[in-house]
Amino acid sequence: MENSPAATSEEPAVAAAKASPLPNVGDLIFVGVCQLLLFMRPNYIFSDGSTGWHLVSGFHILNKHVIPRSDIFSFTFPGKTWVAYEWLSDAFMACLVSLGGLNLLASVCAFAIAFLVLSLYQRMRSFGCHFAPAMLFSIIGLLASANHWLVRPHLFTFFGIYIFYTRLEDYYRGRLGLKWLFIWLLPTMLIWVNTHPAFLFAFAITGLYLCVTIGGVLLGRRSAREIPVLAGLLAALMLVSFINPYGMELYQYIKEYLHGTAILAVTDEFKSPDFKHNLHAFFLELLFACLLFGFYLRGRVTAASLAMCLAFGHLALGAVRNISLFAIIALPVLGQLYGSAAFTYLETSWLGKRLASMRKSTAEFNEQEGLSNFHFLPLLYCLVILVGGFSGLIKQSAGFDPESQPRETLTYIREHKLKPEKGFNLDNWGGILSYELSYPVYIDDRADFYGERFYQQYGQICETRPGWKESFDKLERDWVIFPKESSLVQALKQDSRWSVAAEDKASTLLVRKGQ
Numbered sequence: 001m002e003n004s005p006a007a008t009s010e011e012p013a014v015a016a017a018k019a020s021p022l023p024n025v026g027d028l029i030f031v032g033v034c035q036l037l038l039f040m041r042p043n044y045i046f047s048d049g050s051t052g053w054h055l056v057s058g059f060h061i062l063n064k065h066v067i068p069r070s071d072i073f074s075f076t077f078p079g080k081t082w083v084a085y086e087w088l089s090d091a092f093m094a095c096l097v098s099l100g101g102l103n104l105l106a107s108v109c110a111f112a113i114a115f116l117v118l119s120l121y122q123r124m125r126s127f128g129c130h131f132a133p134a135m136l137f138s139i140i141g142l143l144a145s146a147n148h149w150l151v152r153p154h155l156f157t158f159f160g161i162y163i164f165y166t167r168l169e170d171y172y173r174g175r176l177g178l179k180w181l182f183i184w185l186l187p188t189m190l191i192w193v194n195t196h197p198a199f200l201f202a203f204a205i206t207g208l209y210l211c212v213t214i215g216g217v218l219l220g221r222r223s224a225r226e227i228p229v230l231a232g233l234l235a236a237l238m239l240v241s242f243i244n245p246y247g248m249e250l251y252q253y254i255k256e257y258l259h260g261t262a263i264l265a266v267t268d269e270f271k272s273p274d275f276k277h278n279l280h281a282f283f284l285e286l287l288f289a290c291l292l293f294g295f296y297l298r299g300r301v302t303a304a305s306l307a308m309c310l311a312f313g314h315l316a317l318g319a320v321r322n323i324s325l326f327a328i329i330a331l332p333v334l335g336q337l338y339g340s341a342a343f344t345y346l347e348t349s350w351l352g353k354r355l356a357s358m359r360k361s362t363a364e365f366n367e368q369e370g371l372s373n374f375h376f377l378p379l380l381y382c383l384v385i386l387v388g389g390f391s392g393l394i395k396q397s398a399g400f401d402p403e404s405q406p407r408e409t410l411t412y413i414r415e416h417k418l419k420p421e422k423g424f425n426l427d428n429w430g431g432i433l434s435y436e437l438s439y440p441v442y443i444d445d446r447a448d449f450y451g452e453r454f455y456q457q458y459g460q461i462c463e464t465r466p467g468w469k470e471s472f473d474k475l476e477r478d479w480v481i482f483p484k485e486s487s488l489v490q491a492l493k494q495d496s497r498w499s500v501a502a503e504d505k506a507s508t509l510l511v512r513k514g515q
Contacts (some may be wrong), residue, residue: 024372025135026121031381033114033142037149038106038385043401044149045109046102050445051093051151052400052431057084058094067245071449073430075421075440082449083246083253088194089153103389106398109151111382116158117142118378120328123166124335130359131369137290137334144283145324148269154321156195161328163188164205165308169332172209172304178229185233189240197254199241201325206234208311212304257448269321284316284323287330294337297346301336309333400432406507409481410436413509416501422478427458429481429507442477464491479511 037045053073060072068084071077084090096105117138124134148154167184170176176184185202192199210230216222244250273281291309301309308329316326343359346352359366388394400407406429413423413433420439430444443450443458450458461468464487479501482489489508492498502509 018371019374020368020372021374021376022368022372023375023377024125024369025131026118026125026138027372027375027377029121029135029138029142030114030118030375030378033117034110034381034385037110037113038396038398042106042396042398043403045106045151046399047401047404048150048152049400049405049426049428049430049432052433052435053444053446054086054090054153054431055094055097056431056434057087058090058092059098061087061091062094062098073434073441073444073446074450076442076454077450080449082446083250085197085244085246085250085253086153086195087245088191089156089196092195093151100390102398103396104386105151106396107382107385107389109155112155112159113149114378116162116328118375119162120331122373123332124339125370127332127335128339129335130338130362131366132358132362133338134335137287137331140283140286140290141327141331144280144287145327147280148321148324153196154198156192157198157201158324158328160188160192160196160199161201161205161325164202165329166332168205168209169302169305169308172213172302181229182233182236186236186240189237190243193241193244193250197250197257200254202237202241203234204311205308206230206237208307209304210234212307216303253448269319271320272318273316273320273323278320280320280323284326287327287334288313290334291330291337294334294341297337297341297343299337299339299341301333305333305336400436402505404506405429405432406481406504406509408504409502409507409509412502413437413439413479413481418479418511422476424461424472424475424477424480424482426462426482426486426507433481462486462488464488477512479509481507481509484508 056073057068061067067087068082071080071082093105096108100107120141121134121138124137125131163184167176167181171178171181185206189199189202192202210227213222213226213230217224217227242248246253273284275281275285312322312326312329315322343352343355346355385394389396410433412418414437420437420441423433423439424442425433427443427445427447430441433439433441434444443454447455457471459465461472462482468491480488480492480498484503484505484507489510492510493500497513498510499513500508501511
């Protein structure tokens with residue numbers, strides 16, 4: 001399973017044929033992903049209301065030229081200290097919106113997601129994986145991780161995970177020199193630490209490679225010279241991580257958030273996948289099945305890649321939000337497995353014969369497709385979308401998803417000038433209220449900011465648990481905006497003191513009678 005740094009037997013021989021400018025399968029997947037996100041489901045990536053408060057934060061930074069250090073969103077905790085640990089991604093998103101509206105933001109995010117998929121496909125092909133399984137694995141990975149195709153700062157974490165894993169793996173395999181390892185990873189860390197708190201994965205991934213290398217040295221299979229290199233890299237990454245507006249305070253804030261276990265336990269993205277009713281969980285299972293079959297075919301991976309796969313597989317089983325991260329790790333590992341698999345092991349079976357026949361009939365196309373690495377089609381596609389969008393020749397309709405976000409109810413709040421400090425809202429909709437109405441809100445989904453005690457009372461009310469009426473009446477709210485089918489809406493509809501003021505596909509707005 002372990003390969004020495006010089007071992008390249010599982011990689012394809014360098015083709016003597018001339019590289020082709022024609023598109024490959026990865027290019028077509030790139031275009032398909034963009035078409036889906038920009039035109040077929042243009043609101044899908046805006047189905048999370050937290051995008052709103054990220055934009056509000058970003059515009060605050062752009063307009064006031066200062067990074068927030070206290071709350072700017074709620075009327076609940078005015079002046080309370082807040083660490084905007086995603087400040088750079090917030091400013092970047094706001095900058096895109098100021099230049100080209102939500103359509104430009106949607107385009108750039110769609111390009112980023114599609115480019116990541118293309119990079120994963122190319123990574124699999126670089127290990128000699130046939131184009132057909134590489135295409136299949138890309139599609140499975142896409143469907144498994146699509147629940148996190150959202151306009152949120154975690155897109156930077158997707159690329160952080162990919163860059164750290166692939167560059168450390170290339171160094172481990174002897175495909176990347178020491179200088180380029182540092183050139184890649186230190187700037188990536190500088191961006192990552194200012195865009196998303198999951199930059200801590202940088203330390204975890206580097207530390208894992210260090211541990212595997214130490215194990216290899218103890219077994220006599222690795223050079224001891226690699227240990228100080230990775231240890232030095234880990235120290236350098238730690239130093240770079242302090243290049244942020246908050247310094248050590250950033251670490252303290254993240255620590256307090258991670259200790260809020262009660263809050264995390266009721267947050268959907270921190271829950272384990274639902275394998276009975278969730279489509280993304282089904283495709284996660286398929287990824288595991290493909291990995292196991294690759295090992296059955298006697299495919300080979302490095303010990304470090306196997307460790308990464310096990311670690312992120314464990315994370316994916318523990319929290320829905322980590323399925324996307326596991327897919328980013330699993331696809332390159334699948335490329336290694338199937339690029340080196342001993343298909344002759346099945347040559348006497350029906351499956352083996354079918355596989356051999358398929359590989360033989362597609363051998364010429366597979367070779368030519370592997371030479372199509374110019375990626376002119378994705379570049380041309382991006383250019384056409386951007387130019388067409390700015391000129392008005394291409395019509396886009398990106399915006400917050402009306403199937404999951406309030407729309408008409410927001411119009412009612414705006415037109416009737418309901419007092420913001422008298423409102424009670426769903427936490428995930430706090431961001432869209434802040435962005436669309438320029439309103440301070442009762443709560444948004446910054447669970448790290450509001451704290452466990454506050455969230456317990458909020459959860460009691462919105463889930464109508466025993467004692468909720470007393471807690472709610474003490475707040476003296478005059479209007480409530482919540483999902484149509486929520487237990488709170490159903491309960492208030494039965495209360496003679498409340499009436500429905502407006503409804504849309506996602507939300508119901510109730511107002512206290514006499515207001």
